[in-house]
């Protein structure tokens with residue numbers, strides 16, 4: 001059964017459609033460079049940094065982690081929102097618990113196969129809606145949308161969700177990712193229109 005989390009906006013006191021957004025039924029693709037290729041045999045996912053257990057998963061091992069299917073909204077900083085996206089994947093807290101996050105960890109950097117990075121405070125990642133997603137609408141996540149694995153962040157603009165994610169780094173100090181170093185908001189709350197900084 002899919003869990004409907006399209007009510008996250010209530011936490012931010014806004015309308016379901018954030019200010020300055022328009023709804024689209026399409027699912028546009030936004031990538032800083034091309035779609036990287038991957039190989040099921042050699043693919044690895046790592047968790048490292050301020051953790052008790054550094055983790056490494058093969059594709060098969062990652063797929064054995066507990067997963068959920070959720071209905072989420074998706075908000076792109078360029079102005080479109082897509083309602084009711086069905087994603088299946090591993091909630092961030094599941095992974096964090098396996099790694100055993102250190103008491104001094106406060107921040108997270110996501111790393112991706114196209115050398116994209118994006119950052120969030122740890123407490124904004126420790127929510128079940130932050131998914132490492134490998135299915136969209138019950139099918140393998142399309143490569144252009146981040147397959148085999150991407151992060152989705154329905155409480156943030158979508159650049160906080162790394163496509164082609166292959167690592168998560170736990171940090172004792174905040175750092176900035178690819179777009180956060182290039183003028184996008186570090187905080188990215190759609191209901192406050194935190195687009196650029």
Ligand SMILES: Nc1nc2c(c(=O)[nH]1)N[C@H]1C(S)=C(S)[C@@H](COP(=O)(O)O)O[C@H]1N2
Nearest residue numbers: 028029030031032112116145159161162163
């Ligand atoms: N690895 C990686 N992740 C990424 C990007 C990227 O270029 N590389 N673009 C980001 C941006 S700016 C957006 S809006 C969303 C777009 O996701 P979509 O292409 O599935 O719509 O992915 C985000 N994640």
Ligand SMILES: [Mo]
Nearest residue numbers: 030077078159
């Ligand atoms: Mo974006």
